[in-house]
Amino acid sequence: MFIDSLTFEDLKKGKYDDLKREVFENYSQKPSFKDRKVSFENDTLDLDRNEFSRDRDRIIFSKAFRRLEHKAQVYSHLKGDHYRTRLTHTIEVMQIARSIARNLGLNEDLTEAIALGHDIGHTPFGHQGEEVLDNIMRGTDNLGGNLKYRINYYGFKHNFESIKVLDILEKKYEKEKGLNLTWQVIEGILKHTKTKKKGQKWDINRFIQCKKYIEKFLRYPDHSVTLEGQIVTIADEIAQRQHDLDDGLRDNDLKLDVNKIISYINEQIINIQNQLKKDTFNITDLDEKYYKQFSSYIKNSTPKDVLTKDMIIKYKLSEKRTIDYELWDKIVMDSFIVEYVVPDKIEIKLLRELETRIKKNKNCKNETYIWNSLIRDIIDYFIKDVTFNSLDKLKNDVKTHCKLQLVNLDYINCNKNNEIQSGNKKYWKKRKYFDSKIIDFSYSASEFDKNIESYIKNQILNSYNVNVFDGKAIYIVRQLFKAFYTNPRQMPKEQLNKLYQGIVETINLSNCNIILHGKKLEEIEFKTSPPMDINQLIKLLKLEFNKEELELIFKKTFPGNHLDLNYHFLKLIGGDYSSINKDCKKCDDQFNKKVIEKIFDKINIITVNDIPYEIEELQQQIIFIKCLLELHYVYLSIICDHIAGMTDNYANNEYKKLYLV
Structure with a gap:
């Protein structure tokens, strides 16, 4: 049983070790090959490597992890060799998280894997690059009119992109996408930061293969359901405070004392x-x-x-x-x-x-020693506080908030169609998850953390140098997106192949093979098709055909049926037409654009497999428009993935190649 109270005297008497053992035995995550999306028992001699340590190693050896070396944290690596990059930040988070996990008796391998992958989907130039992509994918930034319609695809965020990189974009297997990580690692990476923010939300179905793989754990969107995942969240916070302060002191232009x-x-x-x-x-x-x-x-x-x-x-x-x-x-x-x-x-x-x-x-005369000691003491304080405060919570609250769910893990595995599949062999396991935040600062440390964060925002992040860097970041990322959106053939062949594959998958999923100038979309390839056909495909992906052209494409795709993208169709599907000026002339282009945008808004929220209309003709019309919207999303998301994967150096060089003569 847990000790009744946690004091320094108790720790001296050795009760701390007993407490750690109890935490490890009862509340740490235990690795199992059945916790993967595609599970197969390892038949090779691997000595002391378990499933979580395999995940850690897969992340370290991924291309996306190596690219973190030249992605900015707050300062660009070009400013100096000793400023944190996204890679050094990740390593520091891992070390802090591992220390806390060891202190608490939790699974260190799982904690390391989550920490190493938590920022792997981050954009170049820090959070400013992320915000640009988020605004574009929400339809709040139309790139100065380059995007004809403002469509909300629920944004972009680096923690969601991290799981997309690891579950879809990285390549390890011949026939499977992604690295096939355990659900504990994926879930911890997703929730290392917020999954909702000020009423905004991101659609996890856009970022992961198996839709039901992690769905049940989103019932607790504000924290990881594993203690190891919660450790990485708090370690990320600690790392940011200490190294932002350290880098700010290193920046002589700020003249911090x-x-x-x-x-x-x-x-x-x-x-x-x-x-x-x-x-x-x-x-x-x-x-x-x-x-x-x-x-x-x-x-x-x-x-x-x-x-x-x-x-x-x-x-x-x-x-x-x-x-x-x-x-x-x-x-x-x-x-x-x-x-x-x-x-x-x-x-x-x-x-x-x-x-x-x-x-x-x-009182020391050596200023460098004072500086380094300050950073060291802050880290040490936070780690100890989180350790003891979390142990106290585990002692008092864990029986209420630790849920033991008996699950047949065969039902977690996905088949090739991303559907949950069951097997003949039953494999039952008690899965542990927590319905509240256990790993946290005490009240004192929480207040102290807020004070340091306030100082950093006011004295460092609000500085001239940081704001100049952020301004350049916003400009370069927007210009890169604008260039690739205007002509995707400016992207590498690898990205064009992904775009073609995305088009084919969308067509198959929606069961709507659009006919464009007498050819099916899947017959138009960026490598071999005539430029005229490719230009028409790009125009379709950008939704730049006018009302009459779209209606003609529909008529050729579904012979015998017709589509009228007008005010009456909007009302028929239950769209919001209250903000449209009813007095506008129906031949007016602006009126037609507003109507079509409202039609897109309505149909965009309908899933491909859930068309709620029984009339066949109406079904075909909705399926056609839904397919157009999904193709447009594929186009935008491929550009997002390409830019998000760039290092700062690569993004700068691409901008120069695209825009400088």
């Missing part, structure tokens, strides 16, 4: 300690009527418990209860025997230890 930073940090530590004094009190001998009311909010509370507002809020979120803050204030104000205290907790001792170490190192 390490002693001023230390003074700022010490001030924040004091503020956090003072805040803890205000928010913490003993409820010993509270008036009985108030205590009974108050205790209804806290599970198993006693008059001797030490409670904080932070604990109340977390309990409120986990139990979905409302907190009567007026009652809270009344308890504090009316109870004269309330004693304000700072509890003797590990999180407070760690904060004080950090404060002592920083003050001690500040």
